[in-house]
Amino acid sequence: MSDTQKKRIVITGMGIVSPIGHDIETAWQAMLSGKSGVAPTTIFDASTMPTQFSAEVKNFDLSRFIQNTDKHAQGNRGSQFVVAATAQACKQAKIDTETTTPTDSIDRTRLGVYLGAGEGSVDNDVFFKALAQAWNPEERTMDWATWAKVAFGQMTPSHELEQEPNMPASHVAMLTGARGPTRSCLTACAASTQAVGEAMSILRSGDADVMIAGGAHSMIHPLGVMGFNRLTALSTRNESPETASRPFSGSRDGFVIGEGAAALILETLESAQKRGVTILGELVGYGSTADAFRVTDMHDEARGAIAALQAALQDAKIDKEDIDYINAHGTSTLENDSIETLAVKGVFGPDAGSTPVSSVKGTMGHLIGAAGAAELISCVMALRDNTIPPTMNLHDPDPILDLDYVPNAPRQADLNIIINESFGFGGQNNVVILKRFEA
Amino acid sequence: MTSPRVVITGVGAISPLGLTAQDLWDGLINGRSGIGHITAFDPAGFACQLAGQVPEYKLRNHIPKSSRKAAKLMSRDIQLCVIAANEALRHAEFNTPGMENDNPITLNPTRTAVILGAGLISCDLEELAPAVAASLKNGQFDLQQWGLEGIQHVTPLWLLKYLPNMLACHISLIHDIQGPSNTITCAEASGHLAVIEATQIIQRGCADAALCGGTEAKVNPIVLARQSLINRATSQSNHAPDQACRPFDTNATGSVFGEGAGLLVLESLDKAQTRQAPILAEIVGFGQSNCLNTPYENLEADGMGVQIALSKAIEKAGLSPDQIDLIIPHGTGVPRDDTAENAALSAIFGDSLGKIPVLPTKSMLSNTGTAAGALDLITAVKVIQEARIPAAINCTDKAPNCHLAICSEQLEKPIRHVLSCSYSYGGQTTAVILKTPLGKTQ
Numbered sequence: 031m032s033d034t035q036k037k038r039i040v041i042t043g044m045g046i047v048s049p050i051g052h053d054i055e056t057a058w059q060a061m062l063s064g065k066s067g068v069a070p071t072t073i074f075d076a077s078t079m080p081t082q083f084s085a086e087v088k089n090f091d092l093s094r095f096i097q098n099t100d101k102h103a104q105g106n107r108g109s110q111f112v113v114a115a116t117a118q119a120c121k122q123a124k125i126d127t128e129t130t131t132p133t134d135s136i137d138r139t140r141l142g143v144y145l146g147a148g149e150g151s152v153d154n155d156v157f158f159k160a161l162a163q164a165w166n167p168e169e170r171t172m173d174w175a176t177w178a179k180v181a182f183g184q185m186t187p188s189h190e191l192e193q194e195p196n197m198p199a200s201h202v203a204m205l206t207g208a209r210g211p212t213r214s215c216l217t218a219c220a221a222s223t224q225a226v227g228e229a230m231s232i233l234r235s236g237d238a239d240v241m242i243a244g245g246a247h248s249m250i251h252p253l254g255v256m257g258f259n260r261l262t263a264l265s266t267r268n269e270s271p272e273t274a275s276r277p278f279s280g281s282r283d284g285f286v287i288g289e290g291a292a293a294l295i296l297e298t299l300e301s302a303q304k305r306g307v308t309i310l311g312e313l314v315g316y317g318s319t320a321d322a323f324r325v326t327d328m329h330d331e332a333r334g335a336i337a338a339l340q341a342a343l344q345d346a347k348i349d350k351e352d353i354d355y356i357n358a359h360g361t362s363t364l365e366n367d368s369i370e371t372l373a374v375k376g377v378f379g380p381d382a383g384s385t386p387v388s389s390v391k392g393t394m395g396h397l398i399g400a401a402g403a404a405e406l407i408s409c410v411m412a413l414r415d416n417t418i419p420p421t422m423n424l425h426d427p428d429p430i431l432d433l434d435y436v437p438n439a440p441r442q443a444d445l446n447i448i449i450n451e452s453f454g455f456g457g458q459n460n461v462v463i464l465k466r467f468e469a
Numbered sequence: 470m471t472s473p474r475v476v477i478t479g480v481g482a483i484s485p486l487g488l489t490a491q492d493l494w495d496g497l498i499n500g501r502s503g504i505g506h507i508t509a510f511d512p513a514g515f516a517c518q519l520a521g522q523v524p525e526y527k528l529r530n531h532i533p534k535s536s537r538k539a540a541k542l543m544s545r546d547i548q549l550c551v552i553a554a555n556e557a558l559r560h561a562e563f564n565t566p567g568m569e570n571d572n573p574i575t576l577n578p579t580r581t582a583v584i585l586g587a588g589l590i591s592c593d594l595e596e597l598a599p600a601v602a603a604s605l606k607n608g609q610f611d612l613q614q615w616g617l618e619g620i621q622h623v624t625p626l627w628l629l630k631y632l633p634n635m636l637a638c639h640i641s642l643i644h645d646i647q648g649p650s651n652t653i654t655c656a657e658a659s660g661h662l663a664v665i666e667a668t669q670i671i672q673r674g675c676a677d678a679a680l681c682g683g684t685e686a687k688v689n690p691i692v693l694a695r696q697s698l699i700n701r702a703t704s705q706s707n708h709a710p711d712q713a714c715r716p717f718d719t720n721a722t723g724s725v726f727g728e729g730a731g732l733l734v735l736e737s738l739d740k741a742q743t744r745q746a747p748i749l750a751e752i753v754g755f756g757q758s759n760c761l762n763t764p765y766e767n768l769e770a771d772g773m774g775v776q777i778a779l780s781k782a783i784e785k786a787g788l789s790p791d792q793i794d795l796i797i798p799h800g801t802g803v804p805r806d807d808t809a810e811n812a813a814l815s816a817i818f819g820d821s822l823g824k825i826p827v828l829p830t831k832s833m834l835s836n837t838g839t840a841a842g843a844l845d846l847i848t849a850v851k852v853i854q855e856a857r858i859p860a861a862i863n864c865t866d867k868a869p870n871c872h873l874a875i876c877s878e879q880l881e882k883p884i885r886h887v888l889s890c891s892y893s894y895g896g897q898t899t900a901v902i903l904k905t906p907l908g909k910t911q
């Protein structure tokens with residue numbers, strides 16, 4: 031397909047369920063004011079874990095978002111969050127939900143879903159009980175008959191089904207009646223940016239008119255926190271959870287695990303204009319690459335991240351000089367923030383310092399698979415208000431990180447084109463570019 | 470608008486029928502079942518004690534010396550994927566750094582994609598058990614003990630063995646593939662979805678070649694327990710493994726789960742011709758949709774989601790139903806789902822359906838989850854190459870109202886197009902159509 035024929039893809043609706051708010055406006059104001067969503071973990075007893083805090087979604091009530099919760103009440107946390115986020119996004123984009131006879135003029139076979147979504151938590155009580163009872167410590171063997179007795183006797187079928195990572199997308203389809211192209215991906219912390227990029231690509235290909243794109247994830251559970259703690263990826267600043275997520279700071283010591291969901295309605299310009307819905311922004315570029323370097327580390331010269339940035343710029347046919355702001359992955363780990371800085375410098379060269387770069391993870395925490403889509407929403411809001419959300423908790427800059435990270439206070443700026451970056455374990459790099467919509 | 474044509478130039482398969490794509494084909498053509506009693510663990514307390522297990526292999530023989538350290542981080546899913554990827558790239562006559570020879574590298578790192586279907590990788594329970602055992606207080610698992618003591622017994626890099634995208638990560642590392650990379654996690658629809666996405670990536674010019682397909686190792690106690698709990702696994706055939714999985718048969722009682730990897734190398738026709746690569750088949754149609762059903766784990770009775778995927782695929786390929794020479798259905802052996810898939814195929818193909826041979830493969834291969842759709846596409850490639858359709862097994866008494874012309878005996882005939890169907894428990898549905906390559910038939 032030649033570039034001149036690329037369909038234009040716009041954003042017409044957004045929704046979020048996050049540690050800093052269950053609607054777009056609340057979450058956005060928290061990002062600007064620096065109101066933290068991080069606190070001691072309550073989902074499980076983490077009081078003896080190396081990391082005892084997290085960015086939880088608190089006081090979530092699905093019935094505030096949809097009429098009939100029957101079909102979704104058994105969903106895992108991520109599924110329920112993304113149903114609520116999708117309901118918000120559809121309302122804004124004037125897409126009917128919870129009906130078999132929609133009147134929004136969207137052909138349901140051309141309404142698709144693409145999520146970057148995580149697995150649900152195991153059924154912790156039964157999972158650990160079965161293991162504890164079946165393990166023979168003397169012989170170091172499992173008695174599978176004992177394990178099976180506990181498992182089959184106490185596991186619930188719906189909980190087992192709802193652990194599958196495709197289930198959030200299934201719930202979104204059920205809510206909206208979507209019968210178009212539907213996929214779900216899980217490329218670690220880069221997943222939902224990838225979902226947005228691939229959804230945009232599906233729209234450009236002509237296989238759909240409208241896509242619900244986004245992410246959903248919750249890993250705040252005993253196995254998830256253990257896994258990240260063993261990797262020493264999490265902050266252990268237990269004495270000060272609210273300031274633990276401090277991207278690009280000299281004293282950063284790891285990311286803060288969060289949870290949530292974000293949904294965006296992507297639509298061909300033609301469809302959006304035909305339906306007469308408000309256009310919030312245009313998606314113009316997408317790049318995806320792999321580091322192919324190490325299982326455990328990002329490429330030490332940011333090779334994959336640079337390539338993803340360049341691919342997205344090329345896709346958008348935009349010069350790097352025209353980028354007004356970069357919404358960083360900025361996780362607050364030693365490695366990510368250093369390598370990400372290298373990547374920006376690698377692409378923007380000596381002028382890198384003149385492009386503002388910020389991470390909203392200081393307030394929101396790291397939503398893992400859902401992070402990229404949630405952060406893309408912050409980019410759309412930044413466009414709306416011509417305001418760059420700050421990097422919070424950045425009081426002691428890392429001397430070797432010398433970009434303009436917009437520390438601690440929001441900044442007014444004329445914003446037209448914004449880059450959103452996401453990187454994941456295993457060397458996944460995804461970048462999308464957002465542009466202010468002009469007819 | 471003309472998109473590049475996308476062709477298949479290499480396949481690799483590791484399955485219950487053997488360690489290579491040729492083993493897969495030999496097994497199918499001889500009507501051999503890869504389903505047997507579970508040996509990976511003692512399944513005595515399990516309702517279903519059967520699985521499709523991959524024969525023994527030595528990982529060392531399938532990975533380069535430089536990857537031996539990384540091999541410690543390879544869960545079984547990753548191992549199977551690495552083995553099949555190696556075969557597929559060699560079959561496509563690509564040389565990569567992972568092949569450890571002095572020949573020039575012919576796979577362009579930045580112009581190659583890796584798009585894989587992967588499952589919810591379930592952890593090795595025996596690996597985790599000592600950590601749980603160290604977390605007991607008064608004989609009960611205790612979260613505070615878990616934090617204080619238990620987690621110290623888990624290897625530091627534990628999580629990296631079980632992230633679904635680690636399959637793609639290891640393959641990218643071994644073969645130096647740096648282009649677009651994705652991991653699709655839509656259960657049994659994933660293999661197809663990965664092939665569809667890889668096709669689209671090549672069509673939009675973001676890669677010249679792609680390694681795609683699916684891998685899953687479902688012979689794990691928790692995975693099998695899950696399938697039994699949601700009533701998808703048969704519990705009535707432990708005495709007769711090779712007859713246990715009976716898609717579309719009156720006596721079907723559920724599916725049998727297994728493990729495997731199916732990997733395909735896709736390329737733009739142009740690039741494949743330029744390097745004079747073997748062209749095995751062309752991808753000419755694909756469609757996707759959803760079933761909207763509760764309970765989520767079953768299809769709607771009319772298989773509407775499957776119908777939409779089928780009609781989109783046929784429309785994209787620009788075919789009429791009578792141009793399809795073989796249908797490989799998803800056919801799990803779960804009676805309710807087989808009935809719905811039959812309804813969908815009947816609705817789309819109408820009277821033509823009775824004339825098109827149908828080959829369910831799970832009776833022999835078992836249900837290999839995210840690998841299933843990819844293994845079926847590899848079967849389709851072999852059918853096209855060999856101009857032969859294997860006979861189905863275990864459909865001796867066709868279910869009432871089943872209109873499918875299940876292959877009762879082996880057929881030899883030129884094949885123009887093969888349609889493969891796939892769907893997930895959860896609802897995602899897909900169909901892919903392969904066409905015989907240029908110069909063959911037609």
